[in-house]
Amino acid sequence: MSTIKAYETAAGKRYRVRYRKPDGSQTDKRGFRTKRDAELFAATVEVKKARGEYVDPSLGRVTVAERSKSWLSAKKARAKASYYRTLEIAWHTHVEERWGGIRLVDIEFSDVQDWVSELAEKRSATVVIRAHGILAGILDTAVRDRRLARNEARGVVLPRKRKKKHVYLSHLQVEQLAAESREKATLVRVLAYTGVRWGEATALRVSDVDFGRRRLYVHENAVRVGPKTVVDDTKGGKARWVPFAPFLEFGLRAAAKGKRADELLFGDGENYLKTPDYRDGWYAGAKKRAGLPESLTIHDLRHSAASFAVAAGANVKALQRMLGHESAAMTLDVYADLFDDDLDKVADALERSRDEALGATA
Template identity: 55%
Template sequence: MATIESYETKAGRRWRVRYRTPDRRQTDKRGFTSKRHAQDFAATVEVEKLRGEYVAPKLGQITVDELAPEWLHRKQSDLKPSTYRSLETSWRVHVQPRWGTTRIADIDLDAVEHWIADMNRERGATVVIRAYGILAGLLDSAVKARRLARNPARGVENLPRKTGKRRVYLTHADVERLAEEAGQHRVLVLLLSYCGLRWGEATALRVEHLDLLRRRLHVVDNAVQVGRTVHVGTPKNHQHRIVPIPQFLVDELARQCEGRNRHDLVFPGRDGQHLRRPVSTTGWFTKAVERAGIERVTPHDLRHTAASLAVAAGVNVKALQRMLGHASAAMTLDTYADLFDSDLDAIGHALDSARSTQRVGKMWAQMPTGE
């Protein structure tokens, strides 16, 4: 059992706790300003030993700065370049300045919640949630390495909630005007609007990925631009998929691929390499939107348009999930619940019809029969 002793310092009486670690080594913890604090620590140590959760205090003396490099290296191996870049930037800008020199054993829930509150006043929900996730992830790794008994960042109550951006759905006529104004990028705009590919999936598409006889295309690669570098990897969720091509677009793609080899990109840039993302304010896409006189959209918004046009044409949820590459039909429903309002109307009509039928049947049953 732990023992508690007092000793004198220039600042006054202090208390220390002597105890044995699970491997029977004698150790002590000094500096408690009251006997009550020392007793609380001693009781906590004994409970942690009984539960098998004891962590030597010296292991928690490492700083967040010392813990971060290995954790970031693991994340770099696991994440796609664009995702890792956002994570590394958030670490460098928001997490490291506040927590880098702090020992992990000195972090507590109250300090974490104050940090979140400060960010909430100046930053958007996405920035705050990402920064918090980095700190919590670092401390999770410390728990796994048995440097901490528990993660002091878990259990916060003031994380902000993301508010969904209002989606813009173009009509067939809108898409046609936009495609015409896009000039040499006409077919790319049509592909994004009717097949629902992400920008990187479309710009990584090669001639060999098209099966025009069967009206299918294969999403195999994803070209993601990080800074000035384009990284080619697997699609999101690392899943290849097959996407149907409307017949009118088959003819457009056939003309687009004329004179190209099977390994060539369908939509190359000027240098023959992957087409760069259009500049947000002055690029060809923004100018095409302005000339078309349609509501402001981004290339990624055309993926939402593809979903809306498919639903309006009567495509079922499972087929739409496969086309978009969502992990499940439930995810598709959650993402595009607003596109299925007509299904809610159908429920209302069905219930109204059922009630009317039941009331008519009841009325006939109650009518007196002739003698």
């Protein structure tokens, strides 16, 4: 049971509650202005102990930086190297400076909201959401470890991600871009007509091309992580076979010529090609010479591949498999604008159905 005792301070009488924690050790809470407040606190402690909800206040006196180490370590063990790198950068750049030296118990909801709002004025929604997710994740772990009663980072208003409008090139524009890309022409055509990601394409080896079936075996992803290229599973974590059109065969055979089966298909066979900067380098030059927008990224070629496939009659399921999306629902969500014609067909079908039904009763 708890005991309550009064004591004198310069500001007047105060009350102290002494009680036992679930592990049997004694502690106390001081500073209550009235005996009634002290009694309410003591009663709350007993209820929380009975329910198994008690949180030792002393455990929350560690800093966010101290708790970040185990959280980041856990992420590193599970996440892909490229994703972990973005978390690590976000922690050091946006979270550590503001929250690293703050004790867990001293974090207030309004402070977190102010931080998010201020960061949103200077950074993109993606950056803000990632930074907030790191802080919230660290505090979630603290709650599970009984260092905090609740996570004050949850429930804050976050900025909304604005969906970037997809850029779809025409067949002529792709051909102009490929021609201006010179020795990388085949790579550009592969990106624009198969929908494989840059890292997936540059990780392809000669043995991954099945010329008999006209398929690419996509099972690895080469990503730049700092100064190094890290090879991991594909973004979705699953290998897939991607079809390629007959007109790509000549270029693919030329890319594979003289190389061993285990060598990289694109480039010199040994070194992974770096992701091109859309503002500088060979890709920027090719865009300029082809008369294409400077803002066109290498990933936009994947969007063009999706539009070509849909225009050619590919259904959602086929497009999902080709692009390596987790589900057809995800494909529809990303490329809903490519299926507007399907909505027109539904409306036309309803019109015909109604006319037939009414005509039969006339």
